[in-house]
Amino acid sequence: xxxxxxxxxxxxxxxxxxxxxxxxxxxxxxxxxxxxxxxxxxxxxxxxxxxxxxxxxxxxxxxxxxxxxxxxxxxxxxxxxxxxxxxxxxxxxxxxxxxxxxxxxxxxxxxxxxxxxxxxxxxxxxxxxxxxxxxxxxxxxxxxxxxxxxxxxxxxxxxxxxxxxxxxxxxxxxxxxxxxxxxxxxxxxxxxxxxxxxxxxxxxxxxxxxxxxxxxxxxxxxxxxxxxxxxxxxxxxxxxxxxxxxxxxxxxxxxxxxxxxxxxxxxxxxxxxxxxxxxxxxxxxxxxxxxxxxxxxxxxxxxxxxxxxxxxxxxxxxxxxxxxxxxxxxxxxxxxxxxxxxxxxxxxxxxxxxxxxxxxxxxxxxxxxxxxxxxxxxxxxxxxxxxxxxxxxxxxxxxxxxxxxxxxxxxxxxxxxxxxxxxxxxxxxxxxxxxxxxxxxxxxxxxxxxxxxxxxxxxxxxxxxxxxxxxxxxxxxxxxxxxxxxxxxxxxxxxxxxxxxxxxxxxxxxxxxxxxxxxxxxxxxxxxxxxxxxxxxxxxxxxxxxxxxxx
Numbered sequence: 001x002x003x004x005x006x007x008x009x010x011x012x013x014x015x016x017x018x019x020x021x022x023x024x025x026x027x028x029x030x031x032x033x034x035x036x037x038x039x040x041x042x043x044x045x046x047x048x049x050x051x052x053x054x055x056x057x058x059x060x061x062x063x064x065x066x067x068x069x070x071x072x073x074x075x076x077x078x079x080x081x082x083x084x085x086x087x088x089x090x091x092x093x094x095x096x097x098x099x100x101x102x103x104x105x106x107x108x109x110x111x112x113x114x115x116x117x118x119x120x121x122x123x124x125x126x127x128x129x130x131x132x133x134x135x136x137x138x139x140x141x142x143x144x145x146x147x148x149x150x151x152x153x154x155x156x157x158x159x160x161x162x163x164x165x166x167x168x169x170x171x172x173x174x175x176x177x178x179x180x181x182x183x184x185x186x187x188x189x190x191x192x193x194x195x196x197x198x199x200x201x202x203x204x205x206x207x208x209x210x211x212x213x214x215x216x217x218x219x220x221x222x223x224x225x226x227x228x229x230x231x232x233x234x235x236x237x238x239x240x241x242x243x244x245x246x247x248x249x250x251x252x253x254x255x256x257x258x259x260x261x262x263x264x265x266x267x268x269x270x271x272x273x274x275x276x277x278x279x280x281x282x283x284x285x286x287x288x289x290x291x292x293x294x295x296x297x298x299x300x301x302x303x304x305x306x307x308x309x310x311x312x313x314x315x316x317x318x319x320x321x322x323x324x325x326x327x328x329x330x331x332x333x334x335x336x337x338x339x340x341x342x343x344x345x346x347x348x349x350x351x352x353x354x355x356x357x358x359x360x361x362x363x364x365x366x367x368x369x370x371x372x373x374x375x376x377x378x379x380x381x382x383x384x385x386x387x388x389x390x391x392x393x394x395x396x397x398x399x400x401x402x403x404x405x406x407x408x409x410x411x412x413x414x415x416x417x418x419x420x421x422x423x424x425x426x427x428x429x430x431x432x433x434x435x436x437x438x439x440x441x442x443x444x445x446x447x448x449x450x451x452x453x454x455x456x457x458x459x460x461x462x463x464x465x466x467x468x469x470x471x472x473x474x475x476x477x478x479x480x481x482x483x484x485x486x487x488x489x490x491x492x493x494x495x496x497x498x499x500x501x502x503x504x505x506x507x508x509x510x511x512x513x514x515x516x517x518x519x520x521x522x523x524x525x526x527x528x529x530x531x532x533x534x535x536x537x538x539x540x541x542x543x544x545x546x547x548x549x550x551x
Contacts, residue, residue: 047182048339049307053140056124057090058083058115059365068358069333072350073343074376075362076385081343082195084362085309088341089113089193090122091139091156092183092307093217098169099184108165112217113193119167120160124365130160130168143179151178182306191307192299193219196315200225200291202284206261213303221299226257226267226283228298233257237301244297248328249290251275289321296328300336307339308332314346323352330354347380361385387422393447395421397483398435399454402427406490407454432472439476452481456489459532467541488532 053064059080065071073081093112098104108119120128122137129135137158144152150173157170173180183190204226207215212231215224232238238255246253252274259267270280271290283291292313300308310329314322326349329340344350350359361368361376363385379385388396399407404423411421426432435453442449453473460468465484469477485492493499497514504510 047143047179048333049141049143050145051142052084052088053138053142054084054087055138056135057087057137057139058122058124060084060087061124061365063362063365063367065360065367066358067339067341068356070329070340070354070356071342071358071360072353073341073360073362074345074350074380074385076387079362079385080365081362082311083365085193085311085341085343086115087137087139088307089191089219089309090115090158091141092190094158094167094169095154095156095171095180095184096186096190098171100186104170105161105163105166105168107161107163108167111167112214113219118165119158122158128158128160128167130162132159132170134159136170141179141183150176153177154180154183189213189217189303189305191309192216192221192303192305193309193311194221194295194299194313195219195311196313200284203266205266206230206259206264216299216303222295225295225298226259226269228302229255229269229283230257230259230267232298232302235302241294241297241301244301244331245290245294248293248324248331253290253294255294256280288317289324292317292321293324293328296325296332300332300338304336305338307341310340310342312343312345314344314349317346319348322346322348325349326352326354330357345380347377350377350380363389384422384424387424388441389447393420393449395450395452396438397421397423397452397454398426398432398438399423400426400432400456401454401490406494410490410493435473435480436476439473439479442479450481451479452483454483454490455485457485457487458536459488459529460484460536464536464539464541468539471541 048069049067051064051066053062054060055062059078060083063080063084065073065084073084075081090113094106097106097110097112108114111119115122122128123135124137126135128137138155140153140155142153146152153173154177155172157172159168159170160166161168171180199222201223204224207224207227209231212224212227215221216228221228229238229241232241233255238257242254252272254272256270256272257267258264258269269283271283271286271294272278272280273290286294296308296310296313299305308329313325317325329342332338333340342349353359359376361379376385379388388394397407397411401407402425404425407423411423426434432453432455435451438449438451442451455468457465465482469482473480487493487496497511500510500514
C-alpha cells in the first residue's frame with residue numbers, strides 16, 4: 001500500500017490503502033450517486049460542445065458563443081464573462097439533479113450549485129416568472145452543426161416555482177436525446193466550475209466521496225482538495241497525476257497522501273519536488289503555480305468532467321506560469337477529452353494560446369465574434385475591451401500621452417457631439433503604430449468608427465509631420481484624422497497667454513508675470529528645442545538627405 005510517488009519506506013505511512021467504505025447506492029444527505037465499492041464512475045463517450053446559447057441569465061440578455069476544445073472569454077469588468085460560466089454550470093448541475101430525482105420542480109435547498117439565496121433573482125434585470133409564458137432564463141447546448149437533430153441539442157428553461165423557494169425546469173427535447181443523456185448523467189460531473197483556483201484551507205477532515213462530489217459540484221472543489229487527492233490515491237491514479245504535473249512543470253513531482261479514517265482526523269498531503277531536494281513540502285506551502293496545475297489535473301482525473309469552467313485562473317500567477325496554464329488547458333482538452341472554457345483578463349494567457357483556441361469577447365452581456373483574434377488581443381493589451389463598441393458609432397483618439405488628463409479636460413469642454421469619444425493611451429509616439437491595427441478594426445466593425453491620431457508637435461515642421469505620417473502609417477495614412485498640437489505639446493495650450501487671460505482675466509499684472517516667466521525659462525527651452533531638433537534631423541523624414549532648414 002506504499003505510495004508509489006514518494007521515496008523511502010515511510011512514504012505511505014498512515015495511508016489506509018482501502019477503497020471507499022460505502023455500501024449504499026446513495027448518500028442519504030445529498031442524494032448523490034456513489035460508485036460501487038472499488039469502482040470509479042463510468043466514463044461515457046464524450047463529444048465537445050460546439051455552441052452554447054444563453055438568455056436572460058444575470059448580466060446576459062442574449063449571447064451565443066461558438067466553442068472550441070479550448071475557449072477563452074475576455075472582456076472588461078461586468079461584461080458577462082463569469083455569467084457565461086455560471087449559466088453553463090447552473091444548467092448542467094440542475095439537469096443532473098432533475099434527472100436523478102425524476103422531477104421538474106425542485107426545492108432550492110437541494111441544488112448542488114446556486115448563485116443566490118433566492119434563485120429567481122438570477123434573471124436578467126428582473127425576477128423569473130412562474131408561468132410558461134412568463135419571464136425565464138434559458139441555456140441551450142449544441143454538440144454538432146446539425147441543430148435540427150434532437151440528439152445534438154439540449155435546452156433548459158428556468159422558472160420560479162409556485163411553492164416557496166422552488167424552481168421549475170422545462171427541458172427540450174425530451175430526455176431521450178444523446179446530448180441530453182450525456183449532460184444529465186448524474187453519476188459524474190458534466191461540468192466542473194472553479195471560481196478562481198488555489199485558496200485551499202489549512203485543514204481538511206476526512207469526507208465521503210458523495211460529500212466531496214457535492215462540494216465540487218457546488219464550485220468548491222478547492223475546499224476539498226486534499227480529499228480529492230486522497231480519492232485519486234485510493235483509485236490507484238496518483239501516479240497518473242504525478243506524471244501529468246511533472247511533465248507540465250518540467251520537474252519531478254511526487255505526492256504523499258496520509259489519511260486513515262480510523263485514526264486520522266485530518267488529511268495530510270505533501271509533495272516531493274525534485275529540484276528542491278527530497279524534503280516533503282506540505283500542500284499549504286506549495287507555490288501557487290504548482291498548486292493550480294495540480295488542482296486542474298486532479299479535478300479532471302477524479303471527476304472526468306466533459307467541461308472545465310475556469311473563472312480567471314490566471315489571477316496572482318506570474319506571466320511565465322500563466323503560459324504554463326495555457327499548456328495545461330491544451331493538454332487537458334487533447335489528452336483527457338475535457339473541454340476547457342476559461343474567463344480571463346490575462347494577455348499572457350491569450351498570447352500563448354494554441355492555434356485552435358476559440359477567443360470570445362464579451363461586452364455588456366453580449367458576445368462579440370471577431371474574425372481577427374489579434375485585434376481582441378490588442379484591445380486586451382491596451383485595457384480598452386470595455387471601451388470599444390462595435391455596434392455604436394464612436395470616435396477613438398489614440399494618444400501618445402500616458403497621462404490623458406489634459407486631453408480629457410479639453411474634450412469635456414466640447415458640446416454634446418464631442419462626448420462620444422474614447423481616449424486610448426499608446427504610451428509614446430513609437431507605439432502609435434497600433435493605429436494600423438485600429439485601421440483593420442475600423443474596416444471590420446459594422447459601426448462607424450472615426451480614428452484620430454494625437455501626437456505632440458515636438459518642434460516638427462508641417463512637412464516633417466506629413467513625412468512622419470507616411471513613414472508610420474504608409475498605406476493606412478488616409479484612414480485616420482490627425483491632431484498634431486499647435487504648440488510643442490498639449491500642455492502648451494494651457495500655458496498660452498490666450499488661455500490664461502480667458503481663464504483668469506486680462507490684466508497688466510498677468511502679462512508682466514507671464515513675460516518674466518518666459519524670460520526665465522528661455523535658456524531651458526532653447527536646450528530642449530536643440531535636443532528635439534537633433535532627433536528630428538536624424539529621424540529619416542527626408543530620405544533624400546535634406547532637412548527642415550533649422551540649425
